[in-house]
Amino acid sequence: MEKFKKLSSKLTPLNIENVDTDQIIPARFLKAVTREGFGDNLFRDWRYDNHDNSIDDFILNKIDFNSQILLAGRNFGCGSSREHAAWSIYDYGFRVVVSSFFADIFKNNALNNGLLVVQIRQNILDEIFNKLIKYPSLTFNVDLNDQKFYSDDGVFEEKFEINEYNKTCLLNGFDNIDYLLNIKEKIVKYEEEK
């Protein structure tokens, strides 16, 4: 896993609630046996019509700047446990998803791949969506060390929660599997005592 570094970026606003993982990456694109390349089909059926033509209205087709932060409506990532959802968001180039509420499995999958989820208050999320209508180029910053999400114009500054363990893992690029492999003796002991 790559280390998570402090970043500054414009936002990609996706003002839709209950974005399920079938929307993030439809099942028919889950046939690969490797982790790479899923970004091409991120939000596939919102991005392209049935004849593979770009849908101009959709936010990923509309913005003409690079963005590492996806700003999404409430209950992001619900539904299927497919980790391909987190892979496709990361592969597309996002490093942070900001929302007011995340589904449990998606949150785990994201953190296991170095994709930071930032949960902020609903009213602030609404305000940011509104602000971006007028000022789409407003830059935001994500500082994981200080657990802060703030705008360059000084209007928004939100603290966000993250568990100490997950924070350490993200900042250092540590991997849960390495952690578990290192405590195998404890696991064997547990099995023996059972």
Place this chain on the structure above:
Amino acid sequence: MGKTLFEKVWDEHVVDTIDKGPSILYIDKHLIHEVTSPQAFNGLNNRKIKVFRPEKTVATADHNVPTLNQHLPIKEELSRNQVDTLTKNCREHNINLYGLGHKYQGIVHVIGPELGITQPGMTIVCGDSHTSTHGAFGSIAFGIGTSEVEMVLSTQCLLQYKPKTMLIEIEGDLREGVYSKDIILYIISKISASGGTGYFAEYAGSAITSLSMESRMTICNMSIEMGARGGIIAPDKKTFEYLKNKEFSPKGNDFYKAIDKWKNLKTDVNAKYDKVIKFNAEEIEPMITYGTNPGMGIKINETIPSSAINNSDESFKKSLEYMGLNSGEKLLNKKIDYVFIGSCTNSRIEDLRVAANIIKGKKIAENVNAWVIPGSKSVEKIAIKEGLSKIFDEAGFEFRQPGCSACLAMNEDKIPTSKYCVSTSNRNFEGRQGPGSRTFLASPVTAAISALNGYVSDIRKDN
């Protein structure tokens, strides 16, 4: 203070807890399938390690398999490669695989219970969110991502934060024509598709204990559709009776010893839940969904509302636009194009029996394409033996072979753009059953009667 059933099973499986961090949770049974496991095996191979406890993992092919001509090689190259990769990985790592053609093959959440792999008090995980199904046996069962599949393969453990506990209690007698699918769709319509997020739900009350094991599985299966990580039901005589003589259940004296242990798997009287929700069984009627998340459900004779809990006006409007529906409209008598009876929610033998009972001797409407996809080879075999497959065939249903099929439309079983499908599956998301498809979630009974009439029908009036 006493413990809830969930806490009892959880605490039993905690190997250790990281300071200010997650717990290390031991996993008793790990189920894998072709779609969410290949990248996990790649991870193991990259680290040059073997599966730690191969006997605790069981594999099947279900998500991406055709439901016709399963004896022939899979036509679609990517699907074939995925299924072949599973076979190769299982061989290299000594994992039992019930692949295509095997008598135990089927949807992973159908075969686990019917083979007795699922047992009370266990921790069970799978790279599939409907793993919650197995909670019907008093086990902690939940869906995981592929990185977590890799963790379990390599260490038989997961790093997990303990979820909050929620009790959903339903007392009273169920009304005529109401099935377990209606109960869970009703619950989700009341608390929304995110009302259970952060929680693990326990279902209790006389309306729950009155249900068969198959029906309990339907309820636990859809726990994830309200955002809950899983659902759990205390095991009882019905659970023990169901597990008796199953292929991998304990046998002889060991079985009775196991029952003595399983009997203790219930919430203590003085235990506290983080949240308690109570419903009266008599409030529940046959249910159907009208929107694009499972929380958007109504009683079948109601009109489509103008808002839904935890859906903004904008989202609600977008959802109805996708569905081609309007507030104030009734779904009852709405013309449909497809009927799908299948999926890990409703493809067990009990589901096929109730559906067959309704269509016996009748024909489906000319405007309807109807599919029945049995949940497993075993369900298929019983359905053929009992003459159910013949009833479906004669009524004009296509009785196919086991797999996840049109629930997620990964294989070629897809509902075409803008077509309406009454489906016994678990998700009505945009495009879930195929790009542009429109799903009405309902019970197998509602699906069967609607197939006959060609429009959304109420079993209490139209039969």
